[in-house]
Amino acid sequence: MTPLRYARAVDAQDAVLQATTGATYLGGGTNLVDLMRETIERPEKLVDVSGLAVGVEETENGGLMIGAGTRNTAIAAHPLVRQRYPVLARAILAGASAQIRNMATAGGNLLQRTRCAYFYDESGSRCNKRQPGQGCDALGGFNRNHAILGASDACVAVHPSDMAVALASLDAVVHTRTSKGERQIALTELHRLPGDHPDIETVLEPGELVTGISLPPALPRSTYRKVRDRSSYAFALVSVAGAIDLADGHIRDVRLALGGVAPRPWRAYRAEDVLRGGPIGKVAFAAAADAELSHAQALRDNGFKIELARRTIVAVLDELTGDPA
Incomplete structure (x- = not known):
């Protein structure tokens, strides 16, 4: 058995302080728990942030702020999302089963990892995303589901999120917290293309916590x-x-x-x-x-x-x- 420590954060600052080396944030767990079960993710500590930053609020400019801990079901059902941003509601409802939507959080959805079969096959397949420099068996293997844009010789996996695609079309901005303070990242800049380092998937720093997602006023x-x-x-x-x-x-x-x-x-x-x-x-x-x-x-x-x-x-x-x- 792999030893594992657990801590529940009381607020964003506490979460960042708890995120020491080897720690991973736990939201809904719909992706992380699967990866831990497959021993692809092996955190030494889980920092539970599932109760933080929950809710959808209208902003002064007529946009929305979605807390990173808000469940996908709640986002899709929110009256302002359904009325002003139907693209987002439809994407979430197309994304998974009702049970998963009830657990999954907005922040976790953005940071979920690829569902490439070679990434999950730790015992029998090479994957640069899982182990840098190992190779990519998808290149010469079964790659029907893989990328046609933005890929590299090191990785051809696709990002699995539906919600993130809708947010990209809405000019969404991701709000984060670190030990140094807060920052904002355009959602279109959050995820990195694989290049030679597909194991580095986002521009987030170690321990950086996603706290919310803001949307500008919607197009008609x-x-x-x-x-x-x-x-x-x-x-x-x-x-x-x-x-x-x-x-x-x-x-x-x-x-x-x-x-x-x-x-x-x-x-x-x-x-x-x-x-x-x-x-x-x-x-x-x-x-x-x-x-x-x-x-x-x-x-x-x-x-x-x-x-x-x-x-x-x-x-x-x-x-x-x-x-x-």
């Missing part, structure tokens, strides 16, 4: 579409989160993010640049999708994701620019 229309192998409890092959503002038959502003295609929630900046200020229509939508996917690189088994992503982007934009339901 937003939605989330997830394409997966089965309709229940499956990770995305491709997902698209979109938000849009229309004026006089043109796209005044647009934000798009993709899931299931990259090692982090993928903000589709190239597509946005093509669309912003332009006309509504499938020709423009297809051109935007092609621009975003122009650098996509397929592996042996996942080339279908390029066309699937293209069609899903077009479908989401078509939905957003049609008559409101």
Whole structure:
């Protein structure tokens, strides 16, 4: 048996002080406990932060502040989220079973690790994310679910979160606490691309605690579409989160993010640049999708994701620019 210490933090400052070397924060535990059971994660100490920073509050500028300890179910059900940010509610509801949503926290969702089968197979597979320099068996193995954007020769795993994709499309900002004070990180900058060091997944410092996620005022229309192998409890092959503002038959502003295609929630900046200020229509939508996917690189088994992503982007934009339901 591996010795393990446990402490329940009374507030964010206490949590940071408790996060000594070898410690890991425990929120809902829906990912961490699985990783501990598989001996992939081996913390010496758990600092329980599940009771901290709970709730959803409106901010002075008309946005929202979501506490990092807020359960996913509570976020999806919140009236202001459902009314102003339907993309977020839909992404959460598409993300997991009801039991998991009832336990999982906002902060934990952002920091969950990949569900790549080779990452979980500690006894029989090589994985640079799990053990740097070991190699990546997914490159030459079964890689149907793996990345077409942002990957490297060291890692082709995808980030599994649905919620994070929606938040990327909303220009969300992650609020954190360290022993040195507080800081804010754009969600699109929170997760690192793998490069030569896929084991370093975020820009967080050791012991840095996510305390909240803030959203700016919402664009008028937003939605989330997830394409997966089965309709229940499956990770995305491709997902698209979109938000849009229309004026006089043109796209005044647009934000798009993709899931299931990259090692982090993928903000589709190239597509946005093509669309912003332009006309509504499938020709423009297809051109935007092609621009975003122009650098996509397929592996042996996942080339279908390029066309699937293209069609899903077009479908989401078509939905957003049609008559409101």
